Structure formats: C-alpha cells, structure tokens
Amino acid sequence: MKKILHIIASPRGERSHSRHVSSYFIGKIQGMHPHLQVEELELNPATLPVFGKPGVFAKFKSGAGVPLAPDEREEWESAKAVWLRFQSADTYVFSIPMWNFAIPYELKHFIDLITQPGWTFGVSDKGYEGLLRGRKAFLSFAAGGNYDLPETAGFDFMRPYMRFWCGFNGMESFETTNHSTNQSIDHDAVLRECKAQVDDILLKNYKAE
Numbered sequence: 001m002k003k004i005l006h007i008i009a010s011p012r013g014e015r016s017h018s019r020h021v022s023s024y025f026i027g028k029i030q031g032m033h034p035h036l037q038v039e040e041l042e043l044n045p046a047t048l049p050v051f052g053k054p055g056v057f058a059k060f061k062s063g064a065g066v067p068l069a070p071d072e073r074e075e076w077e078s079a080k081a082v083w084l085r086f087q088s089a090d091t092y093v094f095s096i097p098m099w100n101f102a103i104p105y106e107l108k109h110f111i112d113l114i115t116q117p118g119w120t121f122g123v124s125d126k127g128y129e130g131l132l133r134g135r136k137a138f139l140s141f142a143a144g145g146n147y148d149l150p151e152t153a154g155f156d157f158m159r160p161y162m163r164f165w166c167g168f169n170g171m172e173s174f175e176t177t178n179h180s181t182n183q184s185i186d187h188d189a190v191l192r193e194c195k196a197q198v199d200d201i202l203l204k205n206y207k208a209e
C-alpha cells in the first residue's frame, strides 16, 4: 500500500460526521503503514471539470475509435486527468453524507467522470469486468436518520449504490455508517460503534507493513 486517496463528498469540513470516521480510519492505517502517502480530494465545482455534450460525444466516439473534435477532446482529457489522479492511488477512502436518500451530486459527478470503459471497467464478449481488482475502498457514510430499521431500509439509495459501484469496478469495499446525526440520540455511542467497526475492518482486511 503506497497511496490513499481520500475523496470527500461532504462540504462541512471539520464538522462532517462522515469525515470524522474517515480521519480515524486514515490515522490508524498510517500507523500500520508509516510511509503511506495520503492525498485529499474535496469534491466541489472547482475540483471537477464539466462533462457535458462534448464529453458524452467523446465517450461514445473514443469507444468506437472515431477521432474527437477539439471541444470533445478538451472535456475527455479533463475527465481523464481526474481518472489518472484516482488511478495513481491504490487504496481509497470515501466520506459520503446522505443527501436526499442518495449520494451528493458532486460524488455522482466524480463517478460519471471516471467510470469509463477501459478506465475503471472493461467490456468484452463475456460482459463487464471491473479493472480495479485488488484495490480496496473504505466507505464512511453519514446520515441524519437511521436506515438499518425495517421501516426505513427501503429509503436508502446511498449505500446500495456505492457498494454496487465499487463491486462493478472490481473494488472490495468496507463500510461504517455514522447514523442518526440529526436526531437526539447518544452520538458518542454511534461514533464509538463506527470506530470499533473500523478497528475490526483494519484487523481483518488491511495488512500492516
């Protein structure tokens, strides 16, 4: 393990619950890998290029080997720069707040930039194949409510989507959820539970150097 990329989808900085647990995970893993490089990517309009009509045309054209127009090339190369930054890491940490029962739009934007055939996944006669095999992603979720109850589980489109996206692209994912952050419950108890889950995930799935 050489480099962690911490992808931050919460704009709440130090007050972010998802980021709090990610910081704990990163601190612990740095203890296991003293030479580990940690890079942060805060997702916001300044860090993500536009992927509009030229980008979409470029996506289909490059798959078919058709030359790109200048505006298509520009958007495609900008998306590729984001992908190359992602590819340069071998381990990932995602800080993910629930927004309207799903992931924040900037994280979806990021996913739409990098999830391209030949980059994160391959396509062949046999179907789709994840190209990120051997890489691990720690997903630190936070939600105002609790979606582990029978009556609310069906409202959660955040965790199933992220689990699927990781698996589709070949990554193994591990997760914790800092839940009920908008409710008056014992938040320290939930945080302690998340940290215990992190300790367990690290013990069982991440080897020390």
Ligand SMILES: Cc1cc2nc3c(=O)[nH]c(=O)nc-3n(C[C@H](O)[C@H](O)[C@H](O)COP(=O)(O)O)c2cc1C
Residues within 6 Å of the ligand: 010, 011, 012, 015, 016, 017, 018, 019, 096, 097, 098, 099, 100, 101, 102, 142, 143, 144, 145, 146, 181, 182
């Ligand atoms: C735009 C927006 C939409 C939200 N939608 C939901 C939601 O659908 N369900 C929920 O339980 N909490 C929702 N919340 C609350 C957040 O999930 C909660 O505050 C969480 O702790 C945020 O994570 P963070 O502290 O890492 O930013 C929403 C918050 C924002 C800002």
